[in-house]
Amino acid sequence: MLAAGAVLLSLLIGTGAYLGLRTQTVSEARAIALEGVRQRGSDWYAANLLGYVAVLNHPDGYTRSALAETLAEERRGFLPGTGTVIDVAMSSDGRSALVSDAREGSGLWRLERNPEAGRENLTGNRSTMLDRGYGPVALSSDGRIAVIGNDASGDVKMWDLSEDDDPRRTVVRAGDHTERLLDVSLSADGMTLFAGFGNGSVEIWSLEGGKPRMLARVREHASGVNVVSASGDGKKLLTISEDSAVVWSLADPLHPAPSSRLRSAGRKPTVSGWSGGVMSTDGRRAIVGRTVWDVTDPVRPTQVGSLPSQAEGGVPLAVAGDGSAVATVENEPGGVSSLDPVVVWGLKDPSHPIPLATLRVPDSQSWQLAMSGDGTTILAGTRAGGAYSWLLPKPRSGFIRDACVASQPLRPPPGFWEKISEVRPPDVLNEEPFDICSGLS
Missing domain, CATH: 2.130.10.10 (YVTN repeat-like/Quinoprotein amine dehydrogenase)
Incomplete structure (x- = not known):
């Protein structure tokens, strides 16, 4: 019984940690998306980069719609x-x-x-x-x-x-x-x-x-x-x-x-x-x-x-x-x-x-x-x-992906992310080769 209780406790702790991590990912993604919205009109490169990263971190209705409207407004x-x-x-x-x-x-x-x-x-x-x-x-x-x-x-x-x-x-x-x-x-x-x-x-x-x-x-x-x-x-x-x-x-x-x-x-x-x-x-x-x-x-x-x-x-x-x-x-x-x-x-x-x-x-x-x-x-x-x-890009697999393929954002220079976002730099910025579009479904 003690062993079973320990296993159950570890599962609960693990589930709680996972839910906490997921909540953090969701909140971070939406915070990044909001920062992208704020950059519209003043820095389109930053607005697009933030929008794509938000979707890659957590693709939901909020992050996708924010990015889609950024891309559409830019065009x-x-x-x-x-x-x-x-x-x-x-x-x-x-x-x-x-x-x-x-x-x-x-x-x-x-x-x-x-x-x-x-x-x-x-x-x-x-x-x-x-x-x-x-x-x-x-x-x-x-x-x-x-x-x-x-x-x-x-x-x-x-x-x-x-x-x-x-x-x-x-x-x-x-x-x-x-x-x-x-x-x-x-x-x-x-x-x-x-x-x-x-x-x-x-x-x-x-x-x-x-x-x-x-x-x-x-x-x-x-x-x-x-x-x-x-x-x-x-x-x-x-x-x-x-x-x-x-x-x-x-x-x-x-x-x-x-x-x-x-x-x-x-x-x-x-x-x-x-x-x-x-x-x-x-x-x-x-x-x-x-x-x-x-x-x-x-x-x-x-x-x-x-x-x-x-x-x-x-x-x-x-x-x-x-x-x-x-x-x-x-x-x-x-x-x-x-x-x-x-x-x-x-x-x-x-x-x-x-x-x-x-x-x-x-x-x-x-x-x-x-x-x-x-x-x-x-x-x-x-x-x-x-x-x-x-x-608009020619419609193939969806507006967000098509727009990314048509004009993919370049890798930001060192220190650029810290200037536009208060969220920690995501791993995707350091990937080789840098292809932000490949992560979009």
């Missing part, structure tokens, strides 16, 4: 001169952005890496001011054709941007002030324009040769068409109103035919109607509200997944060209609506969407989104804070 850029953004569009390569602003008008921006900043972000420079008006906008995949509409009058204009210093404007449609323009979309080559109106109608225009002509006008919605989103080849079109979503076959653009309707499938009873959605450039995937659809066969669309959370059906959306990633503006539970984040979801397996990154803007609500073809450049327009961009 955020601002488009100076933007204020109240009405709509945004982006070229497929992520280098050109069209921004419609209620204060400044509509202009084209060049998004470029800043080699002097030492950061993985983009700087925005307005290269061309196109129009003092504002409204829905669209940009061709190569950034050479821009379309700007006036939501109140229904006017639509196009610009040929082949010559940077001499953009050529053409009036596509002169509005009659009876039809409110809600959304526009372009085929990848910029030669076919799609427009949705408040009376439920959709127009299709040819822009070939800079001589616009209307190909068709149809009406399949009982309420305003909030979304028109075309495939890159212009052969499919997704239109969404509060009453329904329609997938169109446009093999003959003179006679567009509705292939299928998605009326209430996947819509939560608490959501009054749909107003958000998008189709991927390859025409194989559509996101309607929170539901993900395979529309390879537009006659028989199949729901293949849904995005989690309790966000409304009108959430802004942007999708990668192959539908492998989508960006949404999320309603953060218990948070302030003006701080609702942009979340990038991985949809390689659409039945199990994975949150890849959470992106935040300072003190303003994001409400318009655009995404480059490969899903690595995100553009968000806000109601009062201007437009912001992010340059």
